[in-house]
Amino acid sequence: MSEVKKTKYFNPYIGGVLLGLVLLAANFVSGRGLGASGAIKSAVVSTVNTVAPSHAENSAFYKNYNETHENPMKSWLVFQMMGVLVGGFLSGAFAKRLKFKVERSPKITSKRRIIFAILGGMFFGFGSQLGRGCTSGSALSGMAVLSVGGFLTMACIFGTAFALAYFFRKNWI
Amino acid sequence: MYKQIDMAPLIVNEIISPDTNLFIAFLIGIGFGFVLEGSGFSSSRKLAGMFYGYDTTVLKVFFTAAITAMVGMLFFSLFGWMDLDFVYINPTYITSAIVGGVVMGIGFIMGGFCPGTAFCAISIGKLDALAFIGGLTLGIVFFTEGYPLFEEMYKANYLGTPTMNELLDIPRGVFALGLILMAFAMFWVGEWAEKKFPREEY
Numbered sequence: 315m316s317e318v319k320k321t322k323y324f325n326p327y328i329g330g331v332l333l334g335l336v337l338l339a340a341n342f343v344s345g346r347g348l349g350a351s352g353a354i355k356s357a358v359v360s361t362v363n364t365v366a367p368s369h370a371e372n373s374a375f376y377k378n379y380n381e382t383h384e385n386p387m388k389s390w391l392v393f394q395m396m397g398v399l400v401g402g403f404l405s406g407a408f409a410k411r412l413k414f415k416v417e418r419s420p421k422i423t424s425k426r427r428i429i430f431a432i433l434g435g436m437f438f439g440f441g442s443q444l445g446r447g448c449t450s451g452s453a454l455s456g457m458a459v460l461s462v463g464g465f466l467t468m469a470c471i472f473g474t475a476f477a478l479a480y481f482f483r484k485n486w487i
Numbered sequence: 488m489y490k491q492i493d494m495a496p497l498i499v500n501e502i503i504s505p506d507t508n509l510f511i512a513f514l515i516g517i518g519f520g521f522v523l524e525g526s527g528f529s530s531s532r533k534l535a536g537m538f539y540g541y542d543t544t545v546l547k548v549f550f551t552a553a554i555t556a557m558v559g560m561l562f563f564s565l566f567g568w569m570d571l572d573f574v575y576i577n578p579t580y581i582t583s584a585i586v587g588g589v590v591m592g593i594g595f596i597m598g599g600f601c602p603g604t605a606f607c608a609i610s611i612g613k614l615d616a617l618a619f620i621g622g623l624t625l626g627i628v629f630f631t632e633g634y635p636l637f638e639e640m641y642k643a644n645y646l647g648t649p650t651m652n653e654l655l656d657i658p659r660g661v662f663a664l665g666l667i668l669m670a671f672a673m674f675w676v677g678e679w680a681e682k683k684f685p686r687e688e689y
Binding site: 349 | 495496497498499503508509510511512513514515516517518519520521522523524525526527529530531532535536537538539541544547548549550551552553554555556557559560563568569571573574575576577578579580581583584585586587588589590591592593594595596597598599600601602603604605606607608609610611612613614615616618619620621622623624625626627628629630631632634635637638640641646648649650651652654659662663674686688689
């Protein structure tokens with residue numbers, strides 16, 4: 315079985331070195347690390363600015379954000395995230411992994427998987443704003459520059475997920 | 488000689504324009520997405536495997552990447568290519584780093600993705616990743632709309648931008664060496680766990 319299903323992914327240590335070089339390039343060129351959640355925040359702020367401009371002017375968060383950012387969509391992370399979509403697609407295309415599907419444990423239904431994905435996303439999205447960045451922006455990029463906050467956030471993300479793994483095991487194994 | 492002292496970060500020293508910087512962000516994103524997907528981070532079951540010991544790819548890729556970038560920056564700084572004083576260091580707000588991290592951990596084990604890996608997964612057609620991104624958007628809106636309620640916690644216990652070596656009062660290189668040794672110890676545990684809890688590849 316394991317012979318037939320031999321992995322078609324990169325060796326994880328080589329993948330890690332390559333990811334590290336990408337992160338190093340970001341710091342070398344732009345003086346900053348990688349990120350993800352910030353790009354969605356830009357899209358959220360931009361949508362609110364367009365759909366409800368008076369709300370954006372009167373509510374603390376958007377007002378603050380717009381005062382410090384000229385155009386929320388003309389941001390480094392938005393462009394980087396568009397690249398991620400292209401890069402992920404190219405890798406999937408080369409490895410013949412392009413396919414619409416809901417990935418789930420055979421023990422649960424697709425509906426359950428989708429509900430948990432939405433709920434998990436809500437927690438992650440909220441936490442990423444409170445924690446000033448997600449696994450990429452706060453934990454990985456923060457660790458590379460030895461930020462105390464980056465290490466703390468990383469430990470809390472992985473520690474909590476480990477601590478709660480038992481309760482969600484049916485979803486995954 | 489062409490050598491210029493502390494030429495990087497290029498954007499800070501105005502070697503490239505802001506628009507070029509955005510274009511390079513796009514190229515860096517392509518590399519980021521390609522490596523994430525190629526390493527298997529487009530699969531939520533593979534990512535979640537980290538927390539059950541049957542697949543520790545996340546640990547290996549994540550820590551190898553962190554130490555590679557860290558060591559790269561140390562050398563670039565040593566060679567006089569890069570001024571680390573102009574590299575962004577994530578600020579430390581103790582309360583929000585902990586609470587935010589815990590909330591993200593809950594999201595990780597429930598949803599099986601983090602934001603970056605979800606974008607990588609949607610790029611190859613994973614619909615559970617699309618649902619996760621929908622959830623992310625809702626969670627972010629919840630924060631931005633309720634910001635006055637969370638502002639105090641968000642800004643509590645601010646320490647500035649301390650680094651781990653400053654906190655421990657040791658040289659940067661010594662901390663880096665310690666982290667590398669720690670990472671190798673974790674890789675060894677990871678390899679052991681994968682042998683102990685074998686699973687087929689997702």
